[in-house]
Amino acid sequence: MMPAISREEQFQRAYRIVEVARQKSRYYGERYKDLGEIRTYEDWLRIPFMTHDALYNHTYPRSLAMLTMPVEGMVVTSTGGSSGFARYGVLTYDEWDAFVRVQAEALKLMGITSTDLVANLFVAGSLWPSFFSLHEVLKEVGAVHLPISANIEIDRILAYILEFKPTVLLSLPTVFVFLADKIIQQKLNVSHVRMIGYAGEHMSENIRKHLRNAFGEDVQIRALAYTSADCGLMGYQCDQCDAKVYHVPTDFQFIEIYNFEEDRICDSGEPGEVVVTNLARVSFPIIRYRVGDLATWQTSPCLCGDRNPTLSLGGRAGDDFKLGGAFISMSTVEKAIAPFVSRDGISANYQLEVEDISENKMRIVLRIESSDIENSKRRVKEIEESMKHRIDEIKVGEDLGYITFEVHFVELGALPRSPITGKVKRLKDKRVEEAQP
Numbered sequence: 001m002m003p004a005i006s007r008e009e010q011f012q013r014a015y016r017i018v019e020v021a022r023q024k025s026r027y028y029g030e031r032y033k034d035l036g037e038i039r040t041y042e043d044w045l046r047i048p049f050m051t052h053d054a055l056y057n058h059t060y061p062r063s064l065a066m067l068t069m070p071v072e073g074m075v076v077t078s079t080g081g082s083s084g085f086a087r088y089g090v091l092t093y094d095e096w097d098a099f100v101r102v103q104a105e106a107l108k109l110m111g112i113t114s115t116d117l118v119a120n121l122f123v124a125g126s127l128w129p130s131f132f133s134l135h136e137v138l139k140e141v142g143a144v145h146l147p148i149s150a151n152i153e154i155d156r157i158l159a160y161i162l163e164f165k166p167t168v169l170l171s172l173p174t175v176f177v178f179l180a181d182k183i184i185q186q187k188l189n190v191s192h193v194r195m196i197g198y199a200g201e202h203m204s205e206n207i208r209k210h211l212r213n214a215f216g217e218d219v220q221i222r223a224l225a226y227t228s229a230d231c232g233l234m235g236y237q238c239d240q241c242d243a244k245v246y247h248v249p250t251d252f253q254f255i256e257i258y259n260f261e262e263d264r265i266c267d268s269g270e271p272g273e274v275v276v277t278n279l280a281r282v283s284f285p286i287i288r289y290r291v292g293d294l295a296t297w298q299t300s301p302c303l304c305g306d307r308n309p310t311l312s313l314g315g316r317a318g319d320d321f322k323l324g325g326a327f328i329s330m331s332t333v334e335k336a337i338a339p340f341v342s343r344d345g346i347s348a349n350y351q352l353e354v355e356d357i358s359e360n361k362m363r364i365v366l367r368i369e370s371s372d373i374e375n376s377k378r379r380v381k382e383i384e385e386s387m388k389h390r391i392d393e394i395k396v397g398e399d400l401g402y403i404t405f406e407v408h409f410v411e412l413g414a415l416p417r418s419p420i421t422g423k424v425k426r427l428k429d430k431r432v433e434e435a436q437p
């Protein structure tokens, strides 16, 4: 079981990190110089929040200002830059080992054992830690590691899967969707896969359904962990956790859920933004960092008996787009597409592009990957209707002539992937991108 410590012990460790940070890091020294003593939680609440931008501007190799020690005996990792530019972090090897142990414990809790044959299908390279960290994590679990990666052709990945017959596959939802498309298209038998473990992206109900169509109804689909490349593992799941619910490893991270509109800590049961202080990292302290995720503390303890509290994740802040004054959630788009996925070659990998084409005209294009484009095209009208039925703003905009909306099918693998993480960006809002150079 994952170690659990009390809130009081968490504060004690968090205060110590703040003290080291202000004494030894130029950045924190300057930022915290007027804070005074941090002794109680009341004091703690005065500590300013850290943003993505601060991390980007003050981190190695751009600056040494955040570090509390010289750069030696460390590993450098990247966040992948999927939410803007890449940010980098450093960990001493001891801190790295702590990160590996927590991740290994999470895999054991998922039920992965030494008898499992585990296919590692993350993207390697570009300082992205998922692929190479899994080797050490699986070594700690004692499982058999198949370091296949997602950097190679999808057909070669499939060939390895058919040859070695792994029991567990670990990767991103984008990669699993691609595999499922191929498996359905070629009617392959992959019944040896008992578990799919994902990380890095949200796994929608659409994708789950699509994976069950490919891998069989009985395949277990589990979140590998709730992690961020900036802070490491922030949540893990037990048998009792629903898809979006995670135990917080209190021994490793101090998590607060904050209401930024009202500038206060959220009560349990009340949604807010995740703010994290890493308790195991001193070389490059992460203190009160706004991760960008929304979550809610669960009001009752988990039935599994683990003392670590649980939170329910509620998507990323900003995972929606504005249309005619309304905010449209990407989950609405998911629902509109849901009835068509896995049928007629239609994939669960798609991208919605929103763009201003002139002063008063907007173009919205939904591109969906397909293993059989001719066949999928027969569904274009129905998908358009389903979208307009759920998103009234598109229907009204089209009727009034200021929105054009199109559905296109593209080859499997044709949507642009992040070269670092391998993720498909589901929303490409060019209006927002242009406003943020």
Ligand SMILES: [Zn+2]
Pocket: 238, 239, 240, 241, 247, 302, 303, 304, 305, 306
């Ligand atoms: Zn539990």
